[in-house]
Amino acid sequence: MSKPSAAIVGGAAGALALVAIVIGVVWFYKIHCKNLSNKNSETGSSDPSAIVEWSRGGPSSGVRQGARLFTLEELDQATKHFDESSLLGYGSFGLVYKGLLRDGTVVAIKRRPGAPRQEFVSEVTYLSEIHHRNLVTILGYCQESGFQVLVFEYIPNGSVCNHLYDTRLESSTKLEFKQRLSIAVGAAKGLCHLHGLKPPMVHKNFKTANVLVDEDFIAHVADAGIAKLLEKIEEAGPSRTSSVNIFQDPEVGASGVASEMSDVHSFGVFLLELLTGQEALDIGSLGSNESLFQWVESRLSSNTLVDRRLAGSFTGEGMRDLIRLTLQCMSFPGRRRPKMEMVVVELERIKEKEMAMTTVMGEGTDTFALGSVLFT
Ligand SMILES: *[C@@H]1O[C@H](CO)[C@@H](O)[C@H](O)[C@H]1NC(C)=O
Ligand SMILES: *[C@@H]1O[C@H](CO)[C@@H](O)[C@H](O)[C@H]1NC(C)=O
Numbered sequence: 001m002s003k004p005s006a007a008i009v010g011g012a013a014g015a016l017a018l019v020a021i022v023i024g025v026v027w028f029y030k031i032h033c034k035n036l037s038n039k040n041s042e043t044g045s046s047d048p049s050a051i052v053e054w055s056r057g058g059p060s061s062g063v064r065q066g067a068r069l070f071t072l073e074e075l076d077q078a079t080k081h082f083d084e085s086s087l088l089g090y091g092s093f094g095l096v097y098k099g100l101l102r103d104g105t106v107v108a109i110k111r112r113p114g115a116p117r118q119e120f121v122s123e124v125t126y127l128s129e130i131h132h133r134n135l136v137t138i139l140g141y142c143q144e145s146g147f148q149v150l151v152f153e154y155i156p157n158g159s160v161c162n163h164l165y166d167t168r169l170e171s172s173t174k175l176e177f178k179q180r181l182s183i184a185v186g187a188a189k190g191l192c193h194l195h196g197l198k199p200p201m202v203h204k205n206f207k208t209a210n211v212l213v214d215e216d217f218i219a220h221v222a223d224a225g226i227a228k229l230l231e232k233i234e235e236a237g238p239s240r241t242s243s244v245n246i247f248q249d250p251e252v253g254a255s256g257v258a259s260e261m262s263d264v265h266s267f268g269v270f271l272l273e274l275l276t277g278q279e280a281l282d283i284g285s286l287g288s289n290e291s292l293f294q295w296v297e298s299r300l301s302s303n304t305l306v307d308r309r310l311a312g313s314f315t316g317e318g319m320r321d322l323i324r325l326t327l328q329c330m331s332f333p334g335r336r337r338p339k340m341e342m343v344v345v346e347l348e349r350i351k352e353k354e355m356a357m358t359t360v361m362g363e364g365t366d367t368f369a370l371g372s373v374l375f376t
Contacts, residue, residue, distance in 0.1 A: 067121075067128035068140030070151055075099060075109055075142055082111065092205060093150060093226055106154040107139060114148040119232045124150065127225045130197070134190035136212060136222040148233065155212035155220045164208065164277055177314035179217055180274045181322070181351040186219030187211045188347055191267060192340040194224055195260045201225055204258045206266040207247040208273050227258075246280050250287040251334050261334035267343065268329025275322055277307030289331055296327065318354040325350070 078099030079086040086097040094112030101107060114120075120143060128138040142149040157163075160183060163175050175183070194201040203210075204227035212220045247269045249262035272280050276299075286292045299305035306319060325346050328338055338346070 067125045067138065068151075070140050070142040070149070072142055072144040072147065072149070074102065075111075075149055075151070077102070078107065079109055091209075092223065092230060098154065099151075106156075108136075108152040108154045110150045110152070111147055112149075113146055114143075114233060115146065116143040117148075117233045120148055120229070123225070123229045123232055127229070130194070130201075130224065132190060132193040134186045134219055134221060135193060135224055136220045150226075152222070155214050155222070157213045157215055157217065159209045159222075160211045160213060160219070160274075161209050161279075163213070164273060165279055174309055175217075177310050177318070178351065178354055181318075181347065181354060183211065183213060183217065183219045184271060184274055185344065185347045185351055187221055187270065188267065188340060188344045190219065190221035190224075191263055192344050194221075195263070195340050200260060202228075202258050202260055203263050203266070204228060205247075206263050206270065207245075208270050208279075211270065246283055249334060251332070259334070260340065261337050264329050264337040264340060264343065265334065267340070268326050268337075271322065271326040271329060275306055275310075275319070275326065277309055286330070287332070292327060292330055292332075296323070315354060315357050318350050318357075321346075321350045 076082065078101050079097040082095075082097060086099065088096045088098050088108060090096065091110060093110040095110070097109045097111070099107045099109045120141070124138060124141045128140070131137055136155060137153045138150060139153060140151045142151070191203060191206060194203055201224065203221070203224050205223055206221070210222045212222050214220065247266040249258075249265035251265075252258050252262045269280050269283070272283070283292075283295060286295055296305060305323070325338075325343065329343065331337055
């Protein structure tokens with residue numbers, strides 16, 4: 001076994017120790033989050049933006065917004081009659097358009113053919129009540145003239161795919177390591193929020209294409225709950241046995257039952273794409289720890305695991321910890337994977353450390369003093 005691969009496999013074996021540390025940190029956070037919630041906007045469940053959303057839309061304020069019912073005419077105008085020039089892409093819910101509402105709000109509009117269904121309304125109403133700064137919010141819906149339409153907030157800078165491996169945008173953006181870590185933290189918090197709902201919500205279709213970034217490169221996870229919505233409203237059940245989905249947990253393929261743990265697997269594949277800078281096309285059949293380690297080993301020994309564009313912009317320790325976390329998220333059996341709550345804590349630890357290193361090198365600010373106090 002070569003040295004680097006031994007380190008990785010050894011590292012994965014040391015996973016339990018790491019998990020123990022992470023549990024400790026989660027515990028620490030829980031004890032201290034009351035004191036910190038005012039100062040530190042980055043602590044998962046004590047996220048002030050969530051609190052703001054709650055006080056704005058919560059029952060006490062009496063202005064709970066809920067899902068707005070749009071008319072097809074309004075959405076038709078917003079998209080210049082669903083013109084091709086308004087087209088943003090194609091997703092699991094059909095074509096996606098950019099729209100400009102009369103009040104000036106820019107939105108993303110997803111349209112698919114479908115007869116009106118009461119389940120559609122109740123599901124969308126439920127989904128529209130989920131607010132978090134790292135989730136794309138559903139604003140409303142429309143069921144008219146043989147179409148089902150969903151209206152979402154618009155996230156201006158597109159999906160992480162565009163910035164990671166879309167060659168058309170070649171040198172326009174190069175996400176550096178710390179940016180990738182920030183995006184990973186944001187996306188993890190979005191998933192963590194879903195898993196913390198009562199009852200927990202499984203995303204079911206988490207993938208890099210569903211992680212959108214705004215102008216500040218803050219991550220917003222899209223399409224939460226849409227896979228389940230489609231299962232409910234599609235007449236013949238989930239008919240689309242879509243082509244191989246590399247993000248899907250192989251264990252779900254066998255049992256058909258998605259869980260928080262299968263979201264964690266999908267998140268691991270997302271982390272893998274973040275660190276390789278490539279679509280994880282060739283990991284399709286990695287259904288066991290052994291094949292996963294073998295794949296990572298071979299990439300390490302041929303020096304093709306880490307995105308070349310990252311050269312010189314990361315610490316070995318930070319990268320090693322990220323690879324280790326990626327392997328844990330993708331490991332088998334699913335119940336041995338870390339919970340998203342722990343993934344958030346570990347990613348934040350890696351990010352803070354990476355930031356602190358930059359501070360030492362003279363680039364950063366003193367805003368990370370809190371981070372170093374927290375983790376010592
Ligand atoms: C992303 O946002 C930046 C500004 O923060 C902008 O310059 C850039 O063009 C945007 N890229 C895309 C693909 O939208
Ligand atoms: C796979 O690896 C994880 C740690 O990364 C470990 O907890 C789990 O027990 C391993 N599974 C098997 C089947 O060896």
